[in-house]
Amino acid sequence: MHAIVATSLTKIYKTVPNSVKAYVRGMKEQGPGLWAKNIFKLRAQKMRTVVAVNALSFSVEMGEFFGIVGPNGAGKTTLIKLLSGLLYPTSGNAKILNFDLIDHHEKVKDKIAYVSTSGWMGLEWQLTVYENLLFYADLLKIPRKTSKKLIDEVIMSLGMDEYVEKTIPQLSAGMRQMLTIARGLIADRPIIYLDEPTTSLDPFARKRLWDFILKRKKNRTVIFSSHDPKELEGYADRIMIIKNGKSLSISKPETLLREFSTSRIYQAELSNISAFNLDEMVEIIDAFSVADKRIKLRFLLKGSLNDFITFLLSKNAVIHNITRSSPNISDAYVRIVRDE
Amino acid sequence: MNDFVNELRAVWAFSKREMVIWASYRVNIWTWIIDVFINTSIFFLISLLVGHHLMGAYGTNYVSFVVIGLSIYYISYTNLGDPFPRVARIYWNGTMDLYMLSPLSYFTPVIGIMFRSVIDDYPRVGLAFLFGWFFFGASFTFRVPLYVILGVVLIGLSTFGIGMISASSFYLLNFKRGTEPVSFILQDVVIALVGGYYYPVNVLPQYLQILASFIPHTYALDLFRRALLPGASLTQPVLLLQYVLNFSPIVVDTLALALLSAVLFPLGFYLYYLGIQKARKEGTLTRWQ
Numbered sequence: 001m002h003a004i005v006a007t008s009l010t011k012i013y014k015t016v017p018n019s020v021k022a023y024v025r026g027m028k029e030q031g032p033g034l035w036a037k038n039i040f041k042l043r044a045q046k047m048r049t050v051v052a053v054n055a056l057s058f059s060v061e062m063g064e065f066f067g068i069v070g071p072n073g074a075g076k077t078t079l080i081k082l083l084s085g086l087l088y089p090t091s092g093n094a095k096i097l098n099f100d101l102i103d104h105h106e107k108v109k110d111k112i113a114y115v116s117t118s119g120w121m122g123l124e125w126q127l128t129v130y131e132n133l134l135f136y137a138d139l140l141k142i143p144r145k146t147s148k149k150l151i152d153e154v155i156m157s158l159g160m161d162e163y164v165e166k167t168i169p170q171l172s173a174g175m176r177q178m179l180t181i182a183r184g185l186i187a188d189r190p191i192i193y194l195d196e197p198t199t200s201l202d203p204f205a206r207k208r209l210w211d212f213i214l215k216r217k218k219n220r221t222v223i224f225s226s227h228d229p230k231e232l233e234g235y236a237d238r239i240m241i242i243k244n245g246k247s248l249s250i251s252k253p254e255t256l257l258r259e260f261s262t263s264r265i266y267q268a269e270l271s272n273i274s275a276f277n278l279d280e281m282v283e284i285i286d287a288f289s290v291a292d293k294r295i296k297l298r299f300l301l302k303g304s305l306n307d308f309i310t311f312l313l314s315k316n317a318v319i320h321n322i323t324r325s326s327p328n329i330s331d332a333y334v335r336i337v338r339d340e
Numbered sequence: 341m342n343d344f345v346n347e348l349r350a351v352w353a354f355s356k357r358e359m360v361i362w363a364s365y366r367v368n369i370w371t372w373i374i375d376v377f378i379n380t381s382i383f384f385l386i387s388l389l390v391g392h393h394l395m396g397a398y399g400t401n402y403v404s405f406v407v408i409g410l411s412i413y414y415i416s417y418t419n420l421g422d423p424f425p426r427v428a429r430i431y432w433n434g435t436m437d438l439y440m441l442s443p444l445s446y447f448t449p450v451i452g453i454m455f456r457s458v459i460d461d462y463p464r465v466g467l468a469f470l471f472g473w474f475f476f477g478a479s480f481t482f483r484v485p486l487y488v489i490l491g492v493v494l495i496g497l498s499t500f501g502i503g504m505i506s507a508s509s510f511y512l513l514n515f516k517r518g519t520e521p522v523s524f525i526l527q528d529v530v531i532a533l534v535g536g537y538y539y540p541v542n543v544l545p546q547y548l549q550i551l552a553s554f555i556p557h558t559y560a561l562d563l564f565r566r567a568l569l570p571g572a573s574l575t576q577p578v579l580l581l582q583y584v585l586n587f588s589p590i591v592v593d594t595l596a597l598a599l600l601s602a603v604l605f606p607l608g609f610y611l612y613y614l615g616i617q618k619a620r621k622e623g624t625l626t627r628w629q
Contacts, residue, residue, distance in 0.1 A: 011623070013622070013623055014622070052623075078623070081437075081623070084441060085440075085441075086437050086440055086441065086620065086625060087620060087621075087623050087625075088617075088620045088621045109440070109441045109442070109443070110443060112441065114437070114438070114441050116434070116437055118434055119434065119437075119438070121433060121434045122433045122434040122435035122437075122438060124357060126357075126360055126361045126364050127357060127360060131357075131360075135353055135356075135357055136438070136442075138349060138350060138352075138353035139350050139353060139438075139439070139442045139444060140442050140443065141346045141349070141350070141442075141443050141444075183438075
């Protein structure tokens with residue numbers, strides 16, 4: 001059985017063109033000026049359209065860990081909101097556990113847990129960590145006996161036990177994000193949507209989160225979005241790469257790597273040359289400075305290695321080392337996104 | 341039945357949270373008491389100046405008359421004026437997504453969050469009666485209790501209906517900042533002028549009395565004043581509709597309130613529902629995407 005089947009899912013936003021915005025900006029921000037501004041927005045005929053999700057068709061198996069990766073603004077959040085029923089698609093539809101997303105949203109919402117990127121803003125700032133979770137458990141209509149057990153489990157697993165009596169302003173950004181995740185996950189639902197949940201988390205907190213998700217994953221489907229493909233390596237069963245709302249690839253991580261292994265990737269440490277001067281010879285995957293005038297970079301050769309070395313010597317660059325590097329998921333991702 | 345109990349449990353959860361928030365601002369309670377005291381004393385001072393000669397069918401004590409006006413004002417201020425800022429708070433906090441994915445009805449969060457205003461504003465009614473009676477010579481009676489109870493329920497429903505119409509404009513008409521026109525036009529302009537909080541409606545020019553006939557406050561104030569003010573008439577018509585219909589004025593008030601509630605309450609909820617649907621189409625349920 002499929003957990004999710006999306007068919008030509010499309011979301012087109014209509015926004016007010018900048019020219020109209022510029023025109024109404026001068027109006028007062030209160031009273032009749034504002035009303036006129038809003039009515040003007042409603043009446044604006046020449047709306048600009050933004051295709052956030054463009055005819056996506058895919059399915060996710062029950063129990064699958066499905067990663068959605070894409071650069072900022074690729075449409076990841078919009079896609080997750082569409083799949084959770086928070087947004088109506090402009091066209092197309094999806095079925096969640098065989099329930100129509102639009103017609104049976106009441107049933108769909110009982111099947112999903114949702115953690116949003118900016119969810120920490122909606123935490124209850126005057127309440128403690130524990131009270132926050134208890135409050136949302138009540139809203140989710142989880143019986144008190146069960147909810148206390150669930151909350152204790154989530155708090156322990158996510159390493160928040162020291163913070164239960166603290167209020168939100170007393171928490172670090174990472175802990176707020178952890179609480180946001182905990183709040184989303186106290187609902188024990190078969191489908192879990194995690195929209196860039198690791199924002200603000202340190203590596204230890206990330207590890208705790210991953211352990212918790214993997215423990216929870218049994219019999220559950222996880223949809224996880226991120227702009228960092230490395231994060232999903234080793235966890236995701238399949239990865240969808242999206243850009244500008246379009247799906248560029250949906251494959252298993254090993255398939256992605258296999259397709260990319262024909263490419264020749266090297267890493268080098270160089271001095272007396274800037275990474276900007278290398279564009280004509282290589283496609284840089286990542287580069288950073290290790291010391292004054294010394295850079296370390298990973299790159300894809302455009303020509304032969306000999307040509308590249310000759311080029312470096314002609315520019316008086318110092319070559320500290322050059323070695324072959326095996327491709328990783330980020331390389332595949334960067335290549336696919338850049339090629340589009 | 342279970343669903344209803346669960347919705348009540350959710351409202352209770354919101355209420356407890358709102359109580360914690362309200363109690364965390366301790367100066368609230370003092371400003372709140374002083375505000376009611378000052379309002380009542382202002383009208384006592386006005387009564388010393390103008391006397392009680394304009395009261396007509398509503399007895400002879402202007403302070404008693406205006407205490408009822410203040411009470412309906414407090415209820416209306418909450419029910420009519422509060423849903424819009426509560427919806428705005430949900431939107432700006434980014435919690436609408438979570439509420440939409442919870443098993444709650446669309447309306448439970450708004451009703452639940454409004455509890456803060458209920459604990460803040462409703463007790464002012466009691467305080468206004470207390471201060472009026474204790475310090476400023478107001479006196480009250482308690483006739484036709486069934487009509488009073490009905491009146492309380494109906495003015496609650498009808499003003500909350502208008503409040504939800506106002507709240508629906510947040511999504512339906514994109515009024516996301518500044519003054520919201522529905523509550524401004526109705527509460528701050530029309531009702532403030534013709535509702536009859538501080539003077540009997542029959543002192544207004546006839547065209548304004550016609551306008552007052554479409555406002556629930558007019559009938560609620562008439563009903564409560566007849567029922568609660570010593571010496572008020574239960575038979576002498578004051579409002580236009582009471583002249584037209586050949587029933588007891590209190591029955592006319594109750595029928596008019598029932599009719600307005602039957603229209604405004606479901607209309608408010610329906611428009612709010614439409615607003616949410618529109619936001620789901622446009623992707624504007626929360627500020628933070």
